[in-house]
Amino acid sequence: xxxxxxxxxxxxxxxxSAATDEKAIEEIRVSVLGKKGELTAIxxxxxxxxxxxxxxxxxxxNKIRAEIEAAVDSAKxxxxxxxxxxxxxxxxxxxxxxxxxxxxxxxxxxxxxxxDMIDIFQSMGFDVVDGPEVETDHYNFxxxxxxxxxxARDMQDTFYLAENLLxxxxxxxxxxxxxxxxxxxxxxxxxxxxxxxxxxxATHSPVFHQIEGLVVDKNITMxxxxxxxxxxAHEIYGPDTEVKFRPSFFPFTEPSVEVDVTCSECKGKGCRxxxxxxxxxxxxxxxxxxxxxxACGIDPEEYSGFAFGIGLDRLTTTRYKISDIRLLFxxxxxxxxxx
Ligand code: PHE
Numbered sequence: 001x002x003x004x005x006x007x008x009x010x011x012x013x014x015x016x017s018a019a020t021d022e023k024a025i026e027e028i029r030v031s032v033l034g035k036k037g038e039l040t041a042i043x044x045x046x047x048x049x050x051x052x053x054x055x056x057x058x059x060x061x062n063k064i065r066a067e068i069e070a071a072v073d074s075a076k077x078x079x080x081x082x083x084x085x086x087x088x089x090x091x092x093x094x095x096x097x098x099x100x101x102x103x104x105x106x107x108x109x110x111x112x113x114x115x116d117m118i119d120i121f122q123s124m125g126f127d128v129v130d131g132p133e134v135e136t137d138h139y140n141f142x143x144x145x146x147x148x149x150x151x152a153r154d155m156q157d158t159f160y161l162a163e164n165l166l167x168x169x170x171x172x173x174x175x176x177x178x179x180x181x182x183x184x185x186x187x188x189x190x191x192x193x194x195x196x197x198x199x200x201x202a203t204h205s206p207v208f209h210q211i212e213g214l215v216v217d218k219n220i221t222m223x224x225x226x227x228x229x230x231x232x233a234h235e236i237y238g239p240d241t242e243v244k245f246r247p248s249f250f251p252f253t254e255p256s257v258e259v260d261v262t263c264s265e266c267k268g269k270g271c272r273x274x275x276x277x278x279x280x281x282x283x284x285x286x287x288x289x290x291x292x293x294x295a296c297g298i299d300p301e302e303y304s305g306f307a308f309g310i311g312l313d314r315l316t317t318t319r320y321k322i323s324d325i326r327l328l329f330x331x332x333x334x335x336x337x338x339x
Pocket of ligand 1: 285
């Protein structure tokens with residue numbers, strides 16, 4: 001029996017070293033060590049041995065099994081490493097293959113128009129400032145001369161977050177923040193998102209964009225306001241554009257105006273875009289109310305100023321002939337890709 005065991009061992013080790021792939025090794029393992037393998041068959045016959053012989057043969061069989069197992073293991077590892085190396089050698093990167101085209105992002109049309117407007121105002125000496133979208137009642141209304149029960153609050157349906165906390169309905173809040181932290185001369189614009197609880201349709205959105213402007217210095221008059229806004233309108237719509245100032249009302253400016261420009265679509269003849277009037281309203285403006293100045297610690301006897309608020313969305317939809325304001329907010333790439 002010992003001889004038989006030694007024979008099995010020898011032939012198994014020989015077969016392993018002669019094997020040419022991992023599959024052959026596995027076949028050898030099964031044929032020797034498997035349930036129906038040669039070594040297993042021998043072990044089954046051990047019952048016929050005498051009690052003295054049994055442990056000796058048992059020990060030898062175990063030793064041989066361990067040796068064969070070790071040989072199988074190391075042969076398998078060697079083949080695995082070999083095939084891994086082969087694979088790595090074959091996997092060369094073909095640098096002559098054409099690459100996938102990279103998708104280039106574009107500016108959102110609102111940003112394109114905003115950047116143009118910032119350029120225009122910066123060229124006139126305005127600083128760009130930023131203000132928070134979540135505002136207190138004080139900055140959005142009270143300090144702008146709109147007390148609790150003022151009817152002007154109805155014009156701006158407000159999203160309240162808490163008793164005194166709201167989403168700003170107008171960038172005018174930035175006027176107050178600026179006047180509290182800077183002393184005149186002040187010359188700033190503040191672009192940003194504003195929020196009103198409006199019904200959504202082709203021309204209304206609960207989120208839209210304004211650009212606030214504020215100039216405060218000695219001897220600032222309505223002429224300065226007209227000059228700056230006319231200059232702006234000519235740069236953005238072209239030098240032939242006519243600009244019309246209509247008397248209006250805002251609680252924080254006195255006097256107040258609304259500014260219309262000749263419709264860029266029909267050049268003032270009247271069309272669908274301007275609803276037949278020939279004019280498009282682009283902004284509200286006025287001379288900063290003395291009460292607003294003094295509430296910010298600026299003496300209205302010494303200083304005066306003007307402010308304006310431009311709607312960015314309308315400017316963008318008319319420039320690009322976009323028929324529905326909602327398209328600006330849906331961010332459908334098929335739409336945005338066109339600009
Ligand atoms: N805040 C005003 C609005 O949203 C616009 C405005 C700004 C008017 C500054 C006058 C001065 O309607």
